[in-house]
Amino acid sequence: MSKQINVALIGNPNTGKTSVFNALTGLNQKVGNYPGITVEKKEGICKLPRGIKAHIIDLPGTYSLNASSLDENVVIELLLNKNDKDFPDVAVVVSDVENLKRNLLLFTQIKDLEIPTLLVINMADRMSYKGISLNIDYLEKHLETKIALISTRKNEGIENLKNLITNFKELPVTPCIDASKIDKDYFDNLRKAFPNQLLYKLWLVITQDVNFGKTDRNEIEAVANFKTKSKGDLKRLQQKETIKRYQFINNVLKKGQTIDITQAKDLRTKLDRILTHKIWGYIIFFIILLVIFQAIYDWSSVPMDFIDNVFASLSEWVKNMLPNGAFTNLLAEGIIPGLGGIIIFIPQIAFLFLFIAVLEESGYMSRVVFLMDRVMRRFGLSGKSVVPLISGTACAIPAIMATRNIENWKERLITILVTPFTTCSARLPVYLIIISLVIPEGHIFILSYQALTLMLLYLIGFGSAVSSAYILNKILKIKSKTFFVVEMPNYKLPMFKNVALTVIEKTKSFVFGAGKIILAISIVLWFLASYGPGEQFNNAETIVKLEYASQNIDEEDLQQKIASHKLEYSFIGLTGRAIEPVIRPLGYDWKIGIALISSFAAREVFVGTLATIYSVGSDEEETIKNRMASEINPILGGPLFTFASGISLLLFYAFAMQCMSTLAIVKKETNSWKWPILQLVIMTVFAYIVALIAFQFLK
């Protein structure tokens, strides 16, 4: 009579576990669901030597025995429950030769449950490409197991694996780690309370948030309630356990595995060697950034000019076609120029996200994260902080929310506080219009001054973020340690559909999210600029005519002076003039002051606001840029937007916390008003001082 044994195939995702399952079972397999849940259950029969049959279960992929999903629960529950009909006689842990270190964490955990455990090292055919060599005898001795080196792709080593499974009774069940070394006192107490139970099993039950559906509940609940330590302390012990496991694995692999990167021959390794090189890696990243910013300028200039002209013509057309009156003026001078101020930036925003999506899709962005980790550590941040800082180029809100995966509170808080320095897409319209006004159009080699300035502003943003992180790391007295793990995906050609969807979604979000606010603010601003209190506003025409009665000026000039007088005494003019003393040292007039205030709702409102204010009372068909370029400084004379005032304005926007929504999300994420208020005050004061120095020095 043939004997049947239970074999559980366990492993990290993407280790080729299912290929091993297929190689062992062939067509003798069936797929169903685990009772009560929708996790797929794959099982099959494999004929082994000596007439033994193996009932093989392909368990869901898991990185460790610390469950975080329903799939992983299935694995843990089976391994903890000896009464389960599928409880394995032997556990076969499938690992991938390229990620052996990470895969061995799960192996050591399963072995510590004192279940006979076999190690399968799959994808052996990749070893020569990767420059990997293994000392199997050494590994078997120190891991106290048998190892099957296989390649399912080439169908090599499967028979050896079957033989090893057949002889599973010869496998030692000694644990890799002595669980009591994690915390001696705690584990001594645990052993006293449950003398007949396996220590590591008890520890897993206590620390897991597992729904033990099939296990004996009374026994499990008694153990699970044994919590003489707080949740935080238990988490710390879990981390200590993981560190101890990796120390063990590192020691074993030091002599058991050799990776000679110079012998690696595959394309991915060759590319990685260059792209993550400690010098070339940074140079290539810098060149890619240069290309991106140059392309943003070169490729989008034609559609931008077209959009600008369309909106200028549309305003003119509305004024000519509709009956004269307040609402026609609101459309022509408020709504259309305000909307034009946002639509015009669609080409540049789309190109920026096109490049970001291509870098992400190709797998290069993960290399950037890895590369930057070396830099970030010096500033008290981890590699994980790079993701929020990079996504901050789109918007600080999701970037701050992305800090949730940083386990260490100090690093998370610092990342939250410095992320608003990164140049978000809302700053882009402000930068672009000011740069086009104050930076000349010349070139250095093939790079334009304007593109270089824009890149410099992005670097200033990133530089401010990391340097303030360095300061905060010194100031904040929170002690903690963290580890950085990033999985490098394979390089691949970006899929057109994915890239296109990212570009469309981001651009749509930018236009529709900002569009509604800008439309509303344009209406309010036009209203405030077109109405005013008191005699000076209501009798503007009479006052100006009287003032210029003795001078011989033509009708057009007179109308311009009346419009200017009305604007000055309108609601918005009075408000702007009230704040003018504060902003004048920075080189700004009251109109820029109004734009600064309104752009606190969203930075890009700045351009729309100026477009609206400058349009009021003007009959000429003009683009936004031309209107801003022709604006005269009321105090000094000459153009308002000079090199000095432009640089001052660029620096103010680079450093100031001009975003209401970011403050709200910081409050939400830190659960305190203390941090957003500190952020607002410090960033605004710093921005003011830098802008002041820049203007006074350059004027």
Add this chain to the structure above:
Amino acid sequence: MNTIIQNILVFTAMILAVSFLIKKFFWKKSKSKKACGGDGGCGCH
């Protein structure tokens, strides 16, 4: 007549705009789990 209608339209637009801005920035919304960029938007722009 034209002036009155145009003024009514202007004041209506102004009231709608102010109401929208108050609702957007000062009205306490129920918590949304949607991420930035989705239909819910993050309100950052």
